[in-house]
Amino acid sequence: MTSEIPKLFGTSGIRGKVGYDITLDIAVNIGMAIASYAGGIGSKIVLGYDSRTSNVMIENAVTAGLLQCGCHVLKIGMAPTPLVGYATMKLKADAGIMITASHNPPEYNGIKLWNPDGMAYRQDQERKIEEIIHKRNFKTVSWKDIGKVEEVKYVVSDYITDIIAQANIKPGTKVVVDCANGAASYLSPLILRKVGCSVVAINSQPDGFFPGRMPEPSQKNLQELMKIVKAIGADIGIAHDGDADRMIAIDEKGRMADFDKLLAIVCREIGGKVVTTVDASLCTDKCMDEVGGHVIRTKVGDVHVAEAIEDNNAQFGGEPSGTWLHPNFCMCPDGILSALRVIELVQKYGPLSDQLDAIPSYPTIRDKVNCENFQKELIMENVKAKLHIILEDVVDVNQIDGVRISMADGSWVLIRPSGTESFIRITLEATNIEKAHMIRNQCAKFIEGLI
Incomplete structure (x- = not known):
């Protein structure tokens, strides 16, 4: 692959504004490219x-792109991302x-690709797809070999x-569950x-305008969920993003669970070897030390986490964002299964607030x-x-993904460009809040000065 080949994929598939970044031409080309890469006629x-x-x-x-290259298209309709990954594996498909x-706003859309094992x-592989599109190396077929379409919605019950x-x-x-009017609106409450x-x-009526709240499960967007959990005395609140590959938890006091602490207590419960990203807190390491476990760090992005799980x-x-992978089930991030895991912890060890508050805060x-x-x-x-x-x-400058700078007292900051949005992200952890704000201000001022 040469450097002039345009990059289409970010940290989580192809994503952008409809009609500008995501066009029908790109969609057809993606269909033809994945069909050409995954096997062509009969795939x-x-x-x-x-x-x-x-x-x-x-x-x-x-x-249209898939059919033009002779593929058999298995349509499952509206579905959360984890169901697509699962269906690719379950149906022994060549790709998903x-x-x-x-989590992007309604004017955005995108495309994610999945391997036969649901990863x-x-x-x-993404670079190969980009190369096929750039060189237009599509393996199109004649009229007599055009592919077929089949609806396979029965895989939902499986x-x-x-x-x-x-x-x-x-x-x-x-449980109070908030599906953001997204793909899990029917499935998550049912399960x-x-x-x-x-x-x-x-917010469990599918609606592409996201009238209940925007699909990013942020504290700002989850205020209604937090109030309802506390008001009705629920044990836990669960929130998904638009495609439900993520899960955010609300404790019984109506507080959003700290992303890093929630990840840490789940890692501790599972034990063994766990993978997380360079932007995850040291509290995961502390929890894994308690059970003799091992933490492996990798680049930000669920595909990098998946690769590290497989390799190790x-x-x-x-990831601290709530994107978790459960390799004993499927290699696709699954926000619904993640919700079940956290509910298990609540039943086993008591209120989520107590479990989270017991984890040291940084x-x-x-x-x-x-x-x-x-x-x-x-x-x-x-x-x-x-x-x-x-x-x-x-004391250390790590460039495995962006730039992570570590300081002598254990404080660290990670600067990296977003792969899906027009931002430079600043993530940091410090020994006290004053130092945290000082580091944030220094970094933001430096970046804004460059812009």
């Missing part, structure tokens, strides 16, 4: 989409395609049966009820600076060359 490709208004349009364009922009395409078999939950836990939970569902035969992997700031995509490369070059000079007591 089986699973195809699903979330609740966005542009999804059927893009689905039809992708389908999920049409979604995950997201690796970077080298997913429900298999995911329930993974759960060890007793009846009675009171929670089937395992015995008493469920109150909000790890038992679990997750002041953490996750911030972002607006930055156009064309500026990112030059800004990151300056960050690599100069940022460590303005910070105090620097």
